[in-house]
Amino acid sequence: MCVIREGSERKFSGVDISRVSTGKIHLSQVSYLENTDTAPLWEILKEKRPSKPWKGLDGKSAEPSTEEEVDNQYEKPIRTGVGTLQWRVRMNPLRAVWGHTVAQSISKPSRRVFKIVVHIIEMLKGHPDKRVFTSMGLVPVMHTYFDTAFKFATYAARLGYVVRILHSIELRGDLRSLLENWIAWATKKAGRKVGSSTAGEVLAFEFLLKKLFGIVALVKAMWGLKKVRVIVYTDSSPLHDQFWSGKAQTNATMQGVLEWYIQEMRVLGADLQWITRSRNVANVMTKCVLPGGEMA
DSSP states (O other), X not given: OOOOOTTOXXXXXXXXXXXXXXXXXXXXXXXXXXXXXXXXXXXXXXXXXXXXXXXXXXXXXXXXXXXXTOOXXXXXXXXXXXXXXXXXXXXXXXXXXXXXXXXTTTTSOOHHHHHHHHHHHHHHHHOOOOEEEEOOOSSOEEEEEEEEXXXXXXXXXXXXXXXXXXXXXXXXXXXXXXXXXXXXEEEEEOXXXXXXXXXXXXXXXXXXXXXXHHHHHHHHHHHTOSOOEEEEEEOOHHHHHHHHHTOOSSOHHHHHHHHHHHHHHHHHTEEEEEOOGXXXXXXXXXXXXXXXXXXX
């Protein structure tokens, strides 16, 4: 155990911790990124490192390799690069989707995917985001969010959630503050095709609820509380309305799922509240977000 005094900083293996003020702490990986040498990776590609930041990253960039692209000589380099990337996104949830997406490409290695991995590492080195934690008081409030990115053309969906702890039930007005005090987050692809964006939101709600009990138990233990206030946010008006009416608008199966949600939320003592899309931070858990576009 060590004490980090106000205005001081300590550097550990893989993480830098600085105490900005009495009630604010920053966690970053600046040192880790500075010591991450990408030169050997560019040598494998037989290319020079670009002099300007690469802006070619988009949602299609990290799609799995096609059978024609597969080249097993890139499997080991991809594993090395993904290992570096995965540790980086553990501390930087804003890029978690990138890490999760390229990690799924290891089984089908290719030069294109390897180059994407290298570019992502370079992107992170150029944008060493920090995690911000502010004082949460003696009785914290848990603010949780879930969201889905739905692709109509293929009926595919990516699910995500974020859990924050704050000192109040009120959310601050500025968007940047929404990126503070994140304690848990996750992203994954839906295991099956979904018929609509609302159906995808239902799966994301389930994804969150199955993890939320454990996270709530951890917060209770850390603060020595018997009960903690939990607020769950959704930007899906149809799901919000169905939850509060207790009536599904589709079929009997959905009705059963809805009743399970209501039961689990009651056990947690949690409230479901609607929030605007621009304030749903779980959005970054469902898309490949570029630096500066987190809340776009």
